[in-house]
Amino acid sequence: GAGVSQTPSNKVTEKGKYVELRCDPISGHTALYWYRQSLGQGPEFLIYFQGTGAADDSGLPNDRFFAVRPEGSVSTLKIQRTERGDSAVYLCASSSQRGQNTGELFFGEGSRLTVL
Amino acid sequence: GQQLNQSPQSMFIQEGEDVSMNCTSSSIFNTWLWYKQEPGEGPVLLIALYKAGELTSNGRLTAQFGITRKDSFLNISASIPSDVGIYFCAGGPPQGGSEKLVFGKGTKLTVNP
Numbered sequence: 001g002a003g004v005s006q007t008p009s010n011k012v013t014e015k016g017k018y019v020e021l022r023c024d025p026i027s028g029h030t031a032l033y034w035y036r037q038s039l040g041q042g043p044e045f046l047i048y049f050q051g052t053g054a055a056d057d058s059g060l061p062n063d064r065f066f067a068v069r070p071e072g073s074v075s076t077l078k079i080q081r082t083e084r085g086d087s088a089v090y091l092c093a094s095s096s097q098r099g100q101n102t103g104e105l106f107f108g109e110g111s112r113l114t115v116l
Numbered sequence: 117g118q119q120l121n122q123s124p125q126s127m128f129i130q131e132g133e134d135v136s137m138n139c140t141s142s143s144i145f146n147t148w149l150w151y152k153q154e155p156g157e158g159p160v161l162l163i164a165l166y167k168a169g170e171l172t173s174n175g176r177l178t179a180q181f182g183i184t185r186k187d188s189f190l191n192i193s194a195s196i197p198s199d200v201g202i203y204f205c206a207g208g209p210p211q212g213g214s215e216k217l218v219f220g221k222g223t224k225l226t227v228n229p
Binding site: 004031033041042043044045048055056059102103104105106107108109110 | 204206
């Protein structure tokens, strides 16, 4: 499809396990973003990539969270030693060059993470 | 950190009614955006505002960027059942541009046919 693709759509894991969430942005979009949405809340910024580099990772809650975008397209969000409080929907978004300045983001459907 | 106060938290209206929701902050923003989210989907951009005082329409939707840069409202006229969803305001902070959007908690809209 032409939109942002996220996999898996649902992930159930046990406390302490390692999790990877994948995002495939819209073709040609240079910027990629990860947001986290807890139940009943709005999305919360985690990290933003411009090309291959993390331009701003100030929203990552702690060092258990890490994200990469090695070829400037697909990105993976990695969570180590998961905790129950990590349970949320992880949203990926991408934008064109213009969208970086205007906030016009295209979101995927999200990966729902449940930590038991 | 910066926070957006969005109200009302939820609305129950009849089809055909007009809707108004707003967003306020103690901090200024350079951009204001309104997104809509339906169950199981990611947010979708409805309207973007870039200048203080700007009033913009998109079909039945109208939004304004407050003159103080600390608030915005969204109006929906003649609501229809497909307007159901959660509406989020989002602000682009002055420092660093719009890459780090700050979102409100959302207004959940229910439209009764």
